[in-house]
Amino acid sequence: MKEKYLAIGEELDQDEYFICDYKVKSDLSIETAGSRIAEEESTGTWTRPTTLTEDIYKKYGGKVVMAEGNMVRIGFPVVDFSGDIGGVPQILSIIAGNLFGLDSLKKVRLHDIQIPSVITERYPGPKFGISGLRKLLDRPEKPLVGTIVKPKIGLPPKEFAEYVYQAGKGGLTNSKDDETLVDQDFCPLEERVSAVSEKLDLLEEEGHMMIHAHNVSTSGHEILDAADIALENGARQLMVDVLTVGFSGVQALAEDPSIDVPVHVHRAMHGALTKDPEHGISMPVICKLVRMIGGDSFHIGTYGTGKMHANISEELRSKEALIGDMHGIVRTIPVSSGGLHPGHMTDLMEKSGNDVQIQAGGGVSGHPDGVRAGAAAMIQAVDAAYEGISLDEYAKTHEELKKALERWS
Ligand code: RUB
Helix, strand or coil, rough: CCCEEECCCCCCCCCCCCEEEEEEEECHHHHHHHHHHHHHHHCCCCCCCCCHHHEEEEEEEEEEEEECEEEEEEEEEEEEHHHCCCCCHHHHHHHCCHHCCCCCCEEEEEEEEHHHHHHHHCCCCCCHHHHHHHHHHHHCCEEEEEEEECCCCCCCCCHHHHHHHHHHHHCCCEECCCCCCCCCCCHHHHHHHHHCCCCCCCHHCCCCCCCEEEEEECCCCHHHHHHHHHHHCCCHHHHHEEEHHHHHHHHHHHHCCCCCCCEEEECCCCHHCCCCCCCECCCCHHHHHHHHEEEECEEEECEEEECCCCCCHHHHHHHHHCCCCCCCCCCCCEEEEECCCCCHHHHHHHHCCCCCCCEEEEHHCCCCCCHHHHHHHHHHHHHHHHHHCCCCHHHHHCCCHHHHHHHHH
C-alpha cells in the first residue's frame, strides 16, 4: 500500500497547522515511521478504513513535511482541534496520544511543538507572570529567591509558619509547600494557610513583601474547593502539580475569575516522561502548554547545578518556551529548584539570567545557623552573582554566605 500522509517539503502555514517535531527510533524508514504517526493521530488506523474518503483524508489528515535522520515534522490541521469541549486533554490525545505505544516504533519523543494562535487565543495565559510577580514582590530586576519548607512533611502549622517567617526575615520573597504536602493530619491546609498568612502579614507590616505557594493538588472535583479554603484563609499564592493533577487542574485554577493570586506550577513525576532523551515528552513542550493555560511560575530545572537530572540544552529551550515570544502570551517565570545552595548561584545565573525564581529547601534550612541565616546566605549569593562579584570575595564581608560556602563547597 502506498504511504499516505507524506507531504515532504511542503511549507505549512503556522496559522493553519499545529506543528510537532518528533524524534523517532524504528526499523521502518523515517518517512514510513512519520507516516504511521500522522495516520494514527489523525484520520487513520492500522489499515485503510473503507469509510476514509479522500475528502476526509485531505481535510483532517496529518502531514509529514520533514523526515530526516531520526526527526520528523508533522502538521495537524487546526480543524482537528476545533470545538468548545476538549481543551488540553484533546490536544494531548492527538500530539502525544497512541503514538507512544505503536509497536512499529521502538521509541518516540515529542521534541517540540508550535501551537497556532487560533488555539492559544482560547486560553487566558498567566494572570501575573514575570512582570506581575515582580510588581507584587517589589523586586524589579533581580531573580526572585525562595525556599521550600523542609522537612518535606512533618512540621505542624505553627512551626511551618515560623519557618516561612524566618525565611522572610532573611530576605526571601518566595516560599512554598513541598509537593508531597497537601492536607495531612499533622499539617492541615486550613490551619497551615492561616498560620502562614499571619506571618506574611507580619512581615509586610515590618516592611517585607513575601508570598507562599500553598499546594492544592488534589482530585479534580475538589481542587476549586481546596483553593477556596486557601483563599479564605489569606493565601497569597496557590500551587498545583501539573502532572499528578493534570493540565486541567492548572487550568481550573488559572481560569477561575475568583482566583486572583498567582498559580505556581510544580512538575513532580515529569521524569517518567522527560528523562529518556529518546522517548516521552520534552520539558519545552510541557512548558508551552503550562504557559498557555496560565501557570505563573513553572519548574524547569537547575541547568545541572542541583540534585535533579538535567538535560541542559532542553532546560535552555524550556526557559525560552516560558519567556520567549509566544503569540503575545504573558511570560511565565522559570523556577530553578532541587538541591540548590548558595554556592551554585554564579553557575546557575550564568544560564538562567535574572528572570528566574530560585528556590532552595535544604540549601536554606541546612545552614549551620538555621533558616534565617540560610535565607540571608541565598540572598547574598544571588546579589553577588547579580553584581558579578565572586562568591568567595563577597563572603569576606558576608558572614552567612561565608558559613554556607564552608558547609557546602
Ligand atoms: C526542592 C525539591 C523540589 C524540587 C523538584 O528541595 O525537592 O521538589 O524542586 O525538582 P531542595 P524540579 O532544595 O531541598 O532540594 O524543580 O527539578 O522539578
